[in-house]
Amino acid sequence: MPERIGFIGLGIMGRGMAHNLRKAGFALTVWNRTAARMDELVAAGAQAAASPADVAAQSDIIFICVSDTPDVEAVILGAEGVMHGAQPGALVVDCSTISPKATRDLAARLAEHGIGMLDAPVSGGSEGAARGTLSIMVGGPADQFARALPAFEAMGKTITHVGDHGAGQTVKGVNQVLVVGNCLAMCEALLFAQAGGVDLEKTHAAISQGAAGSWMFSNRGPQIIARDWRPGFTIDLQQKDLRLVLEAAEELGVPLVATALINNLYRTLQARGLGGDGNHALMKALENLAGFTVGEQPAPSAKVAQ
Numbered sequence: 150m151p152e153r154i155g156f157i158g159l160g161i162m163g164r165g166m167a168h169n170l171r172k173a174g175f176a177l178t179v180w181n182r183t184a185a186r187m188d189e190l191v192a193a194g195a196q197a198a199a200s201p202a203d204v205a206a207q208s209d210i211i212f213i214c215v216s217d218t219p220d221v222e223a224v225i226l227g228a229e230g231v232m233h234g235a236q237p238g239a240l241v242v243d244c245s246t247i248s249p250k251a252t253r254d255l256a257a258r259l260a261e262h263g264i265g266m267l268d269a270p271v272s273g274g275s276e277g278a279a280r281g282t283l284s285i286m287v288g289g290p291a292d293q294f295a296r297a298l299p300a301f302e303a304m305g306k307t308i309t310h311v312g313d314h315g316a317g318q319t320v321k322g323v324n325q326v327l328v329v330g331n332c333l334a335m336c337e338a339l340l341f342a343q344a345g346g347v348d349l350e351k352t353h354a355a356i357s358q359g360a361a362g363s364w365m366f367s368n369r370g371p372q373i374i375a376r377d378w379r380p381g382f383t384i385d386l387q388q389k390d391l392r393l394v395l396e397a398a399e400e401l402g403v404p405l406v407a408t409a410l411i412n413n414l415y416r417t418l419q420a421r422g423l424g425g426d427g428n429h430a431l432m433k434a435l436e437n438l439a440g441f442t443v444g445e446q447p448a449p450s451a452k453v454a455q
């Protein structure tokens with residue numbers, strides 16, 4: 150019998166991931182806190198559940214993709230949580246980005262009930278979720294990884310078993326250090342290009358395929374040039390991930406100098422009410438320091454972008 154799949158959390162990421170599980174032919178039961186977000190999955194052939202426990206009762210493998218550590222704890226341990234519906238032998242796969250330590254604690258709690266767990270945070274943005282090309286970094290026992298692999302293959306391209314419980318979240322932290330470093334470098338480079346008076350689109354075309362290229366520059370550079378701040382990944386979620394990385398770094402006693410700086414720049418944007426912008430709106434923090442804007446220019450009176 151093929152494994153029955155459940156999916157909890159149909160946000161920017163979960164929506165695309167759930168659609169790809171359906172496209173791959175898995176029987177799928179979904180739940181989302183805001184119920185209307187389930188409609189399009191139901192139209193695609195999924196079943197809507199009444200609660201996370203209800204998803205778990207109807208599924209062998211239960212995927213979760215919600216925002217932060219307390220949210221994962223709520224959908225697993227809460228009154229109507231997964232733990233109250235899952236059968237012994239079920240497998241919970243958490244694709245959210247959360248604390249490695251909380252992940253190990255959750256895995257231990259679930260194990261007391263005979264329920265397995267993998268941490269499987271993802272990278273690749275909303276585009277990767279929609280196209281089924283995510284990078285998935287997985288922590289947990291090898292046999293559980295093998296069990297979930299066919300479902301991972303429906304959602305991702307680079308699927309790596311990186312270690313035991315929590316290791317996936319640690320590797321995701323490594324990923325985030327690189328993401329924000331690339332983002333700051335991109336913003337600083339475009340600020341320099343603007344000040345130097347060169348055409349930004351030509352600059353992008355000239356260098357994006359060379360040694361300075363990156364996923365960030367290819368995908369978000371054009372958005373900055375067009376002053377398009379729509380999120381693939383919001384500042385609020387990016388800052389949440391940096392908080393998780395910096396907390397873990399504190400526990401490990403390792404200095405992450407640039408990551409701490411970038412975290413503070415994101416904090417300034419949140420203080421300005423810009424937490425819903427895409428993470429590439431880090432540009433606005435640099436513009437605020439420089440006193441001019443980058444890309445398609447607004448009216449001359451508007452010196453610093455909001």
Ligand code: NAP
Nearest residue numbers: 158159160161162182183215216220245246274275381382
């Ligand atoms: P999102 O669009 O904001 O969606 C968040 C989802 O979590 C929604 O379905 C939301 O339900 C649900 N949720 C939040 N708190 C909840 C709670 N307490 N109880 C039940 N449901 C709750 O976020 P996203 O971009 O899909 O990100 C989801 C996870 O993937 C995050 O951990 C994020 O860091 C990670 N991630 C995101 C990206 C990206 O590019 N977006 C990339 C890699 C990893 P409602 O619909 O009711 O609000």
